[in-house]
Amino acid sequence: MTRRTERQWVERLRERFAVPSPGVQLGIGDDAAILAASSDPWVCSVDASVQGVHFDLRYLSLQDVGYRAFQAAVSDLAAMGAAPVAALSALVLPPELSAAGLDALTQGQQAASMECACPVVGGNLSKGQELSLTTTVIGRTRAPLTRVGARPGDQLWLVGPVGLAAAGLACLRLGHAGGASRRGAAVARCLAAWRRPRALLPRGLELAQCASSGIDISDGLASDARQLARASGVRLVVDRELLRATLDPSLIETSRSLRRSPLQLALYGGEDYALLATGPARARPGWAAAIGWVSRGQGAVLAGTGYNVPLERGYDHLAHGR
């Protein structure tokens, strides 16, 4: 993989990720990192990004791979309404990855780590046959926002655009490039949404103050709405026209050239890392779009004029051979 030894890499990564943070007493280099005590509860989560499953190096630079794997992990903290404290990064490195490649990968992680104010305080390096990044994130919150708590009568809120990332990936697969034209600019925005997603941390912190439940949309709005409904024991109703009204103009423009329905991309496209939450109508922040409501029952449905369609498809991380 590289002529540097493990120790030299650990030293290099220690320098790269050495960002002073009041929550961190000891970072990379010992048997474990040490985090300062806290009077708030802690939240922790882990997310993996595996070559050929979660990313394809034909469409992403190694910097992009590092960046988005990190943001995807941090998005779970946003969904819990937590502030990041620290991250741990375990990398499996195949023999064909060059030293420059590992450098680029960790530069991408570093950029995301800085943006999220979430220092990397430890990790693990291993050789292997396929590149993978497993990122653990640890955060703090006084009032965690969970998937349990949606009540019939609550509104359903969407924070952040959905569908752009899936449109971006579709453009890459078809060879549609961004450019200076209106259409090119729309494609560029979709590409950026897929390559460089951003965890909605400040929004998550604010939602924790006013929402009754929340989840991040990683597998697609339809799939994650079903998860939220199941956890809360309610039915989520997505109003077709309300959702349509939130669609990003770049998604609408790009879906035309893709000959795809923007609504389908919004419902079934994943990897946007937007947030879905519920709460009383009077508590809705201006930046959260009301796209439906919570009712008694189960599952998630799309409601239009005179019809309801169950939102059934979704991404299964274990389905091989897709």
Add this chain to the structure above:
Amino acid sequence: MTRRTERQWVERLRERFAVPSPGVQLGIGDDAAILAASSDPWVCSVDASVQGVHFDLRYLSLQDVGYRAFQAAVSDLAAMGAAPVAALSALVLPPELSAAGLDALTQGQQAASMECACPVVGGNLSKGQELSLTTTVIGRTRAPLTRVGARPGDQLWLVGPVGLAAAGLACLRLGHAGGASRRGAAVARCLAAWRRPRALLPRGLELAQCASSGIDISDGLASDARQLARASGVRLVVDRELLRATLDPSLIETSRSLRRSPLQLALYGGEDYALLATGPARARPGWAAAIGWVSRGQGAVLAGTGYNVPLERGYDHLAHGR
């Protein structure tokens, strides 16, 4: 991999790992787990176990793989003198792994989790080409024991036997089996040491009260002694006769049939998850064997009658094609 969907597996694992613990407010099933606030600092670490690199299914059952990956991760908490609070488990599952195989793997993790009183509160399931287990552990300690702090004049302490695991692996490679004879019993002990290592958590907690520095021996005594010396800016001297006196009778017996030097296995064999620590002679607990001392200088040496040998070899996790 299996006909169960991801959601069904998450549900099954939630049941498997649902052990009530005062430190855990919310376990598997949400965007993140929630841990209770603590007035002590937190320690966290991540460790990966990759098929073909860290384990070989010719020599280990999937239950063994799950068990030892978990104990190896927890060993970092022992080295820090921390009590476990929770673990996160990210699994990459290749298509050939059956549902029964995943079940066995997680049974092994569960057994280790129970023994360590370290509940699994979250994780990630992904498909991939090679099996890997990435385990994050989170613990608490009032007085963390780090690698920095060894002082010239301190004694060097070994806690737990070394060399047995490497001898066990060598037996498997040569087809030596355990049995009822004295030699067979010795081999069986070595095999168990390799297949079912145990993190020395209670010892770690006690060392945190009396030691000046500590590390767990995962890559071999020689290699980890060098790491400790480097971090503390001192020289560690391992006394050949003192070390020899600590050798387990099963190691001596087995090394004979392997035609290997037991001292070499003790110095350069890894994966025992013993602890190496330093501290003032008057503070040494009875269960910690004095095997040398700390002096000014750098590196680690083996001292015998009239000679010093640098302890130089060690395991590099990034060296491919070994």
